[in-house]
Amino acid sequence: xxxxxxxxxxxxxxxxxxxxxxxxxxxxxxxxxxxxxxxxxxxxxxxxxxxxxxxxxxxxxxxxxxxxxxxxxxxxxxxxxxxxxxxxxxxxxxxxxxxxxxxxxxxxxxxxxxxxxxxxxxxxxxxxxxxxxxxxxxxxxxxxxxxxxxxxxxxxxxxxxxxxxxxxxxxxxxxxxxxxxxxxxxxxxxxxxxxxxxxxxxxxxxxxxxxxxxxxxxxxxxxxxxxxxxxxxxxxxxxxxxxxxxxxxxxxxxxxxxxxxxxxxxxxxxxxxxxxxxxxxxxxxxxxxxxxxxxxxxxxxxxxxxxxxxxxxxxxxxxxxxxxxxxxxxxxxxxxxxxxxxxxxxxxxxxxxxxxxxxxxxxxxxxxxxxxxxxxxxxxxxxxxxxxxxxxxxxxxxxxxxxxxxxxxxxxxxxxxxxxxxxxxxxxxxxxxxxxxxxxxxxxxxxxxxxxxxxxxxxxxxxxxxxxxxxxx
Ligand SMILES: NC(=O)c1ccc[n+]([C@@H]2O[C@H](COP(=O)([O-])OP(=O)(O)OC[C@H]3O[C@@H](n4cnc5c(N)ncnc54)[C@H](O)[C@@H]3O)[C@@H](O)[C@H]2O)c1
Numbered sequence: 001x002x003x004x005x006x007x008x009x010x011x012x013x014x015x016x017x018x019x020x021x022x023x024x025x026x027x028x029x030x031x032x033x034x035x036x037x038x039x040x041x042x043x044x045x046x047x048x049x050x051x052x053x054x055x056x057x058x059x060x061x062x063x064x065x066x067x068x069x070x071x072x073x074x075x076x077x078x079x080x081x082x083x084x085x086x087x088x089x090x091x092x093x094x095x096x097x098x099x100x101x102x103x104x105x106x107x108x109x110x111x112x113x114x115x116x117x118x119x120x121x122x123x124x125x126x127x128x129x130x131x132x133x134x135x136x137x138x139x140x141x142x143x144x145x146x147x148x149x150x151x152x153x154x155x156x157x158x159x160x161x162x163x164x165x166x167x168x169x170x171x172x173x174x175x176x177x178x179x180x181x182x183x184x185x186x187x188x189x190x191x192x193x194x195x196x197x198x199x200x201x202x203x204x205x206x207x208x209x210x211x212x213x214x215x216x217x218x219x220x221x222x223x224x225x226x227x228x229x230x231x232x233x234x235x236x237x238x239x240x241x242x243x244x245x246x247x248x249x250x251x252x253x254x255x256x257x258x259x260x261x262x263x264x265x266x267x268x269x270x271x272x273x274x275x276x277x278x279x280x281x282x283x284x285x286x287x288x289x290x291x292x293x294x295x296x297x298x299x300x301x302x303x304x305x306x307x308x309x310x311x312x313x314x315x316x317x318x319x320x321x322x323x324x325x326x327x328x329x330x331x332x333x334x335x336x337x338x339x340x341x342x343x344x345x346x347x348x349x350x351x352x353x354x355x356x357x358x359x360x361x362x363x364x365x366x367x368x369x370x371x372x373x374x375x376x377x378x379x380x381x382x383x384x385x386x387x388x389x390x391x392x393x394x395x396x397x398x399x400x401x402x403x404x405x406x407x408x409x410x411x412x413x414x415x416x417x418x419x420x421x422x423x424x425x426x427x428x429x430x431x432x433x434x435x436x437x438x439x440x441x442x443x444x445x446x447x448x449x450x451x452x453x454x455x456x457x458x459x460x461x462x463x464x465x466x467x468x469x470x471x472x473x
Contacts, residue, residue, distance in 0.1 A: 011036065011037055011038050011039055012037070012038045012039070012083050012084065012389075012390070013038070013039045013041045013080065013081060013082045013083045013084070014026075014030060014038050014039065014040050014041065014042075014082060014083070014084050014085070014086055014109075015040075015041060015042030015043070015044065015065075015076055015077065015080055015082035015084075015085050015086070016040065016042070016043050016044070016054075016065075016085075016086045016088065017043075017044040017045070017070075017073065017085060017086070017087055017088065017089055017097050018044075018045060018087060018088040018089025018090065018093070018097075018111075019043060019044075019045040019047075019050045019051060019053070019054040019088070019266075020050065020088065020089075020266060020267075021262060021266055022088045022111060023054065023086075023088040024054075024057070024262075025381055025385070026086050026088065026109075026385075027040065027043075027054060027057065027058060028057075029385045029389065030063070030389075031057075031058050031061035031063040032061060033385075034385060034386075034389045035061075035063065037389040037390055037391055038389050038390075039063075040058060040063055040065045041065050041066065041080040041081070041082055042065050042066050042067075042068060042076040042077075042079075042080040042082055043055060043058070043065045043066070043067050043068070044067075044068045044069070044070060044072070044073055044076050045069075045070065045089075046069070046070035046274065047270050047273045047274050047276065048069070048270075048273050049269060049270030049272075049273050050266060050270050050273075051067050051068075051069070052067070053265055053266060053269075053270070054067075055067050065080075066079060066080055073097065073100060074100065074104060077101065077104045077106060078104075082106060083106065083107060084101075084106055084107040084108065084109060085097065085101040085106050085107075085108050085109070086108075086109045086110075087101075087108060087109070087110040087111060088111050090183050090189060090190075091113055091115070091116050091184075091189060091190045091191065091195070091196055092116055092183075092188065092189045092190070094110055094111070094113070094114065094115050094116075094120075095114075095115040095116075095120035095123060095124055097110075098110055098114075098115075098124050098127070098135060098402075099123055099124060099127040101133075102124075102127040102128055102130075102131040102133050102135070103127060103131065105131060105133065106133060107133045107134045107135070107136075108133070108134070108135045108136070109135075109136045109138060109388060110135065110136070110137055110138065110405070111137075111138050112137055112138060112139060112199050112200060112203075112405065112408075113191065113195050113196060113199035113405070113408070113409045113412070114135075114137055114199075114402060114405030114406055114408075114409050115405075115406075115409060116188075116189070116190060116191035116195055116196075116409070116413070117191070117413060118410060118413050118431035118432065121406040121409060121410060121413075121431075121432065121435050122432070122433065122434050122435055124402055124405075124406070125402055125403070125406060125434065125435050125436060126434065128402050134401070135401060135402035135405070136388065136399060136400065136401060137203075137400045137401065137402065137404060137405035138384060138388070139200065139203050139204075139207075139384075139398075139400040139404070139405075139408075140377045140380035140381050140384040141200045141201075141203070141204055141377060141378070141380055142203070142204065142207055142380065142384075142398040142400065143379070143380035143381075143383040143384040143387070143398050144373055144377065144378030144379050144380040144383075145370055145371040145372070145373050145378075145379055145383075146331065146333065146354045146356060146370045146373065146378060147204060147331075147378065147380070148396050148398065149356060149368060149370055149371070149461060150208060150320075150322075150329065150331050150356060151207065151208055151396055152396065152459070152461060153329055153356070153358065153368065153461065154208055154209075154322060154329065155210075155441075156454065156458075156459050156461075157326075157454045158324075158326075158327065158329070158358055158360070158454050158456075158459075159322060159323075159324030159325075159326055159327040159328060159329050159358065159360070160324040160325035160326030160327065160454075161324060161325045162209060162303050162322055162323070162324050163302075163303060163304070163323050163324060163325060164303060164304045164305070164306075164322075164323040165205060165208075165209070165303060165304075165305040165306070165320065165321065165322050165323070166305075166306045166319075166320070166321045166323075167201060167205060167305060167306065167307045167308070167318070167319075167320045168307075168308045168309075168318060168319050168320075169198075169201055169308070169309050169310075169317075169318040170309075170310055170313035170315065170316055170317055170318065171197070171309070171310065171311045171312075171313060171316055172312075172313050172314060172315055172316040172336055172339050173252070173253050173312050173313075173314070173339055173343065174253075174316075174336070174339050174343065174344070174345055175316055175336075176291070176310075176311030176312055176313070176316075177225070177253040177255075177282045177311075177312070178255070179193060179196065179197065179289070179311065180225040180282035180284075180287055180289070180291070180311075181255060181278065181279055181280050181281075181282055182276070182277070182278055182280060183276075184196055184289065185280070185284075185286075185287045185288070185289055186286075186287075186288055186289070187288050187289055187416070190289065191409070191412055191413060191416065192220070192288075192289035192290055192293075192412070192416060193289060193290065193291070193293060193309060193311060194218070194220070194290070194293050194295070194309070194411075194412035194415045194416055195409055195412035195413060195416070196412075197309065197311075198293070198295075198307070198309055198411070198412050198415075199405075199408045199409050199411075199412055200408075201307065201309070202307075202407075202408040202409075202411040202412060203400065203404060203405075203408035205297075205305060205307075206404065206407055206408055206411075206438070207397075207398075207400070207404070208322070209299055209301065209303050210301070210440060210441025211299045211300045211301040211303065211440060211441070212299065212300055212407045212428070212437050212438065213297045213298070213299055213300070213305075213407070213410075213411050213414075213428055214298050214299060214300050214427065214428060214429070215297070215298045215425050215426065215427050215428070216295055216296070216297050216411055216414040216415050216418055216425065216426050216428065217295070217296050217415075217418045217423050217424065217425040217426070218293065218294065218295040218296070218414075218415035218416075218418040218419050218423065219293070219294050219295075219419060219423055220290030220292070220293045220415075220416075220419040221290055221291070221292040221293075222287065222289070222290055222291050222292070223291055223292045223312070224291050224292075224311070224312035225282050225283060225287055225291050225311070225312065226283060226285070226287070227283050227284075227285050229283055230247075230251075230281075230283035233250075233251075233252075234250065235247040235250060235251055235283070238251065238281055238283065239281065240280065240281055240284070241277050241279045241280050241281060242254045242255050242256065242257070242279035242281070243257060243268075243277075243279055245281070251343070252339075252341070252342060252343030253282050253343055254279075254343065255278065255279040256279075257278060257279050263278065290419070291310065291311040291312055292309075292310050292311075293307075293308070293309045293310075293415070294306070294307065294308045294309075295307040295411070295415045295418075297411065300437075300440070301440070314338060314339060315334065315336055315337050315338050315339070316334075316335040316336040317332070317333045317334040317335045317336070318331075318332075318333055318335075319331070319332045319333075320332075325361075326360060326361045326454065327358060327359055327360040327361045327363075328358070328359045329356070329357070329358050329359075330355075330356075330357045330359070331354070331355070331356050332354065332355050332357075333352065333353065333354040333355075333378070334352065334353045334354075335352050335378075336350060336352075337350050338350075352373070352378065354370055354373075354378070355367060355370075356368045356370055357468065358465075360454075364467050364468070364469070365467070365468050365469075366465040366466060366467045366468060367465065367466050367468050368461055368464070368465050369461075369464035369465070369466070384398075387399060401438070403435070403436050403437060403438045404438050406432070406435050407428075407432075407435070407437060407438060410428050410431055410432055410435070411428070413431060414426040414427075414428050414431055417431070
């Protein structure tokens, strides 16, 4: 099932595998604002309908990638002469596509998580080394202006050597529920939220700290997305999925597949091809991932980290406190302040709000001005695309390779292993034989970092800092 590819510019050639909602970030970039930097030459999916829809969306912009069924992946690489493959298929398929692309001599850009188990991390890194090609992981969270600024503040020495981090992330019932509806809801597919979702968070911590975790112990519970909750909410008559569910009108964590054009065209219309239901009941007993997770980490540079993730919060956002030898940095973001009584996001949409406050030892707290963020994921998506497609500088080291992908996924993988043994500590090195670590970063991140003065005049972010009277914590 292929059509003739007509590259638009003779630039780097990309093939895209896995054509669900996330793939459209890359597809629309390469058929729109970034088309002069890359040619979208191939599309691949196991679902015929989604493949046809992606071809049609590209064609609307006069871009005509060739279309291939999942079984024809290697043929796609041959025929389209793609230089790089973008992997946006489900997590449990990443490792195979990454390794096959590398073996075929292609570079890879993959969505997070790099993969879902330790053996696949080892397999991917070995294949990358043998191939001499490059793997980039789409850690868009690093690119949001606020999180990049946090990295700059930590690197400046404003709070001195970092000793401890408290990190709490809340997913609300609108967004968090989505992981309990489809393939993510089974451990074997996604590694649960400690891998699928928290790989973003552990990558941020690794990048912020310039280090990797040495040891993890963890606990996981399923407190909300279970049959007892639905019964308690009076949803005794619920069905297996939201479509035609007798309790639909009374359920506030329902998904209406007819509600948007994207949901209809990408998912509802293509169920007949593979039986992929995007709207399974979030209270089903077959779900085996956790919705309440905590982990306790010790880093190679001796920083200790407390981590908490919940997936049924009344609002969405996060709070991170970095403790340092000469002060604290607190970052707080409200992505969505509340969910409406009918389960929908606020109407009208509430703007995302972030504060970044430094509280120096022996001094007043000051708040930093955060550069404006435009677009999804705190502005990270757009900035990441600009970098990925090769025409934006990366002074803060935001691009992440397979080592960064592996060492963030391994934290969740180790946390799952700890949960399976009732919370015993797990050493990451025991899972990661042969998996190179990202390059460690210099002071002020290392345990030997010397106390030194922080010269505020050297740092542009201090120019707009505003003294405040409250404490940062
Ligand atoms: N960075 C982010 O913020 C972010 C956000 C959303 C999703 N993601 C990631 O993007 C990926 C895709 O997520 P999604 O929500 O679009 O998923 P999805 O289920 O909506 O889409 C996956 C697509 O892959 C296809 N597929 C399934 N098995 C396949 C196979 N073996 N070969 C080829 N195609 C196959 C499906 O038919 C579907 O079209 C996931 O890895 C997810 O973690 C990242």
